[in-house]
Amino acid sequence: MSAQDSGSENPLKELARYGQSPWLDFIQRSYTENGSLKKLVDEDGLKGVTSNPAIFQKAMGQGTDYDAQIRSVLAHQVIDAGALYELLAVDDIRAAARVLYPVYEQTKGVDGYVSLEVSPYLARDTKGTLHEALRLWKAVGARNLMIKIPGTEEGVPAVRAAIAEGLSINVTLLFSIDAYKKVLEAYITGLEDRLGRGESVKDIASVASFFVSRIDVKIDKEIDDRVAKGDRDSAALKALRGKVAIANAKMAYEHWKDVTASARWKKLADAGAKPQRLLWASTGTKDKSFSDVLYVDGLIGPETVNTIPPATFDAFRDHGKVAPTLTQDIEGAKKVMAEAQRLGLDLDGVTKVLVDEGVASFADAFDDLLGSVAAKQAAFLGKKVTSTALRLPADLQKAVDAELETWRKDGNVRRIWDKDATLWTGKDEASWLKWLDITDDQMAALSKFEDFQAEVKARGFRDALLLGMGGSSLGPEVLAQTFGKHEGFPHLYVLDSTDPQQVRDFEKKIDISKTLFIVSSKSGGTLEPNILKAYFFDQAKKVLGDKVGSHFITVTDPGSHMEDVAKKDGFWKIFYGEKQIGGRYSVLSDFGMVPAAVAGLPLKLLLESAQRGEKSCAASVPPVQNPGVVLGAVLGVAARDFGRDKVTIIASPGIYDMGAWLEQLIAESTGKDGRGLIPIDDETIGKPGVYGRDRVFTYLRLAEDPCPKQDAAFAALVEAGEPVVTIELHERRQVLEEFFRWEFATAVAGAVIGINPFNQPDVEESKIETKKITTAYNETGRLPPYEPFAKDGPFAFYADPKNASALGGGKTAEAILKAHFARGKAGDYVALLAYIDRDTWTREWIQKVRLDLRDALKLATAAEFGPRFQHSTGQAYKGGPDTGVFLQITCDDEVNLPVPGEKYTFSIVKEAQARGDMEVLAERGRRVLRVHIHGELKAGLEKLGQDIARAV
Numbered sequence: 001m002s003a004q005d006s007g008s009e010n011p012l013k014e015l016a017r018y019g020q021s022p023w024l025d026f027i028q029r030s031y032t033e034n035g036s037l038k039k040l041v042d043e044d045g046l047k048g049v050t051s052n053p054a055i056f057q058k059a060m061g062q063g064t065d066y067d068a069q070i071r072s073v074l075a076h077q078v079i080d081a082g083a084l085y086e087l088l089a090v091d092d093i094r095a096a097a098r099v100l101y102p103v104y105e106q107t108k109g110v111d112g113y114v115s116l117e118v119s120p121y122l123a124r125d126t127k128g129t130l131h132e133a134l135r136l137w138k139a140v141g142a143r144n145l146m147i148k149i150p151g152t153e154e155g156v157p158a159v160r161a162a163i164a165e166g167l168s169i170n171v172t173l174l175f176s177i178d179a180y181k182k183v184l185e186a187y188i189t190g191l192e193d194r195l196g197r198g199e200s201v202k203d204i205a206s207v208a209s210f211f212v213s214r215i216d217v218k219i220d221k222e223i224d225d226r227v228a229k230g231d232r233d234s235a236a237l238k239a240l241r242g243k244v245a246i247a248n249a250k251m252a253y254e255h256w257k258d259v260t261a262s263a264r265w266k267k268l269a270d271a272g273a274k275p276q277r278l279l280w281a282s283t284g285t286k287d288k289s290f291s292d293v294l295y296v297d298g299l300i301g302p303e304t305v306n307t308i309p310p311a312t313f314d315a316f317r318d319h320g321k322v323a324p325t326l327t328q329d330i331e332g333a334k335k336v337m338a339e340a341q342r343l344g345l346d347l348d349g350v351t352k353v354l355v356d357e358g359v360a361s362f363a364d365a366f367d368d369l370l371g372s373v374a375a376k377q378a379a380f381l382g383k384k385v386t387s388t389a390l391r392l393p394a395d396l397q398k399a400v401d402a403e404l405e406t407w408r409k410d411g412n413v414r415r416i417w418d419k420d421a422t423l424w425t426g427k428d429e430a431s432w433l434k435w436l437d438i439t440d441d442q443m444a445a446l447s448k449f450e451d452f453q454a455e456v457k458a459r460g461f462r463d464a465l466l467l468g469m470g471g472s473s474l475g476p477e478v479l480a481q482t483f484g485k486h487e488g489f490p491h492l493y494v495l496d497s498t499d500p501q502q503v504r505d506f507e508k509k510i511d512i513s514k515t516l517f518i519v520s521s522k523s524g525g526t527l528e529p530n531i532l533k534a535y536f537f538d539q540a541k542k543v544l545g546d547k548v549g550s551h552f553i554t555v556t557d558p559g560s561h562m563e564d565v566a567k568k569d570g571f572w573k574i575f576y577g578e579k580q581i582g583g584r585y586s587v588l589s590d591f592g593m594v595p596a597a598v599a600g601l602p603l604k605l606l607l608e609s610a611q612r613g614e615k616s617c618a619a620s621v622p623p624v625q626n627p628g629v630v631l632g633a634v635l636g637v638a639a640r641d642f643g644r645d646k647v648t649i650i651a652s653p654g655i656y657d658m659g660a661w662l663e664q665l666i667a668e669s670t671g672k673d674g675r676g677l678i679p680i681d682d683e684t685i686g687k688p689g690v691y692g693r694d695r696v697f698t699y700l701r702l703a704e705d706p707c708p709k710q711d712a713a714f715a716a717l718v719e720a721g722e723p724v725v726t727i728e729l730h731e732r733r734q735v736l737e738e739f740f741r742w743e744f745a746t747a748v749a750g751a752v753i754g755i756n757p758f759n760q761p762d763v764e765e766s767k768i769e770t771k772k773i774t775t776a777y778n779e780t781g782r783l784p785p786y787e788p789f790a791k792d793g794p795f796a797f798y799a800d801p802k803n804a805s806a807l808g809g810g811k812t813a814e815a816i817l818k819a820h821f822a823r824g825k826a827g828d829y830v831a832l833l834a835y836i837d838r839d840t841w842t843r844e845w846i847q848k849v850r851l852d853l854r855d856a857l858k859l860a861t862a863a864e865f866g867p868r869f870q871h872s873t874g875q876a877y878k879g880g881p882d883t884g885v886f887l888q889i890t891c892d893d894e895v896n897l898p899v900p901g902e903k904y905t906f907s908i909v910k911e912a913q914a915r916g917d918m919e920v921l922a923e924r925g926r927r928v929l930r931v932h933i934h935g936e937l938k939a940g941l942e943k944l945g946q947d948i949a950r951a952v
């Protein structure tokens, strides 16, 4: 017969007679909304509510309670999973606090509290905990709130500081008397700090959450194990089962009594301070052989709280026994403790482990919770965000899963956002991470770009020509190619070549008198944008006279040479880059935003898409749900553990140019120290049989305009068991989301393979070699001599002695090419490095040749134009894995153009760049051959293509 059936008082209510307040260790929106919580207050004398990450995980991770609010938040905000969780949690806490507020008033602030825990990730971080405690306190804004802080070594100083700040604190995860003593001391000292400053201590409350049942679980297990092994103290050990936790709690209470009786406390009490009450937590019975109300029945005493899980709460209402047990039989409790010590039960060890496990399990629960929120968010956003499907061979998938779990356990996503360089090589990585939150800054500065956009429109430019290399041109090129010309705005062209023919081609496309020139260079010292600026400034001056400067703007880092040039030449505007963002990570900084503004693109929408990318990769999004981490883990693990280091990028025709931007990002970031990923961009997809076993295929599929041929080819790859990552962009502007995601993924892949993804140590070398040659030319008017080792028809072949001798002495083009390509073996790649005009015809030509090579050799191929690729994939070719077989292709220039102020011409620069490139490749022991085409280029290329096809 239950206590209530028998007509006696409700045991829960009766607790009050002995000075104990029952709180509920549970919170759930529907429970608060449907009046269940209020009913407990009214009928059971409930006096408080506690929550923790595990409780929220149960509440939010399952069911649909929160769906309506999530949808409405997502309709108005671009937000990350952590911030979204917090909005929901804060609302829940506020709602529960409203229900409990009458209790708070009636008890004059002794009871009626609702607890909200700081992020469990901060359990070892004093500063972070305090900051978060203050932030949450403000966010909830309820007097009857308690912020929950773990009583770890690092948490204790935060408790003191938070108390001193006037917060009410619930100190959680206490298992040992020692830890509890420190917490009580922190509380008292915090109050004293306030008093010392002349501040009131009246409105502050605190509880110390002493965990009970978890101790028995551990100790009883130790007992059972020893008994099972036939311990000679078996009988004595068994007698302690289910007793140590309560005895331990009683000892804590004895300490509390001593301290609150002290003169030190009396001083605070006289000033109106409330004692920090002991709160019994973890009071659900785990061992079914014990009473289900063991940890309530046994711990009833004055000025204490028991926060009771719902099932135990119901059980206690039904058959709880109310008696002043906490202060009874203290001698017995002492004996239990002494006996435990005599028998060698390791209570100290157990309580230490329990703290670590407690921290870890709340962190696990929080990961789980944030993962559920992130997954829900992605599902509700639907086509507003890109979606990703992995189809990986089982062994790769397994390794990726393991990597993701390691990332979760180690909190690596947070380490990225915390700018922890030790995630990579522990060098200067932290100084290169401003790209992480640049999008938020840009959004805040939106009006600056919109005003500029309006000015550009008002000036009626017909064309815009961006001059830059690598990170300063490839992002803008994607924007220009993907979004096209916008009514009322100039046509955006991007020029990143020193090939005089190509420079001339662009000059012909534009009307100089109606062109806005964008000189784009982070360092401001890069050769190409400088000489291109010199050339076009000179040309424009002929047309525009003194007004020439008003047709030029620059995007460059503060203090750069280009800033000086722009000031001297009276440029219309100077936009600045961020010094803490490297070129290839700069597309969401002004390096992308300025050309986007010029081209008349919808800036807010684009930034919103970029922000979606940023938020989906936020510190709060656990690895499995984090699209940047997942992609980075796949690419990193595939390369590191499976030799699948050729990241093959295929994009739908509408967004094909993404590949060129990705090439630089991936290659320059990861290709160093003999390791890295080799991007294979725009290699027409073939049948599964044409590939080696060194690929990961990434398919950027534009769902609004897909290519059926690509779809079918990818389906065949999946069928054949190749690793395929399909990223679906539902609309074009999601390229901005993907910009961020790939930046993040590259940083992750860099950590997985163990390199610094933010430097480019090998690029500099070829620049130095180039400079030597152009300087020599300026001094002598001639290029240094350079002799081919063989000639055949229109072709002259060059190589350093080592490479030349490796080619076996063949004299014909076919024989030389055959010997060269025969050097490639499984797992290698072939790269065509063409220092020629990059136009439709040459692009088709190079594409055909690379496919001939791929299909014959079963090797991955790269088709690159110089000097463009030097600022992109060049780093990986020189510093990455030694798996490249390079054919450099150069030509006589039919057209040449002067470089104002220099003796050398564009043609000389291009030659110097090709030689510099070749020299460094050779010096690094790479397999490289140069073929120079004399005479007419098209005929020469056609013949070269035929010779290559015959050779392989």
Ligand SMILES: O=P(O)(O)OC[C@H]1O[C@](O)(CO)[C@@H](O)[C@@H]1O
Residues within 6 Å of the ligand: 469, 470, 471, 472, 520, 521, 522, 523, 524, 525, 526, 529, 583, 584, 668, 760, 763, 870, 871, 872
């Ligand atoms: O913007 P800048 O400084 O002119 O540099 C252009 C490109 O050159 C590189 O330094 C490589 O040479 C890239 O990293 C960079 O994106």
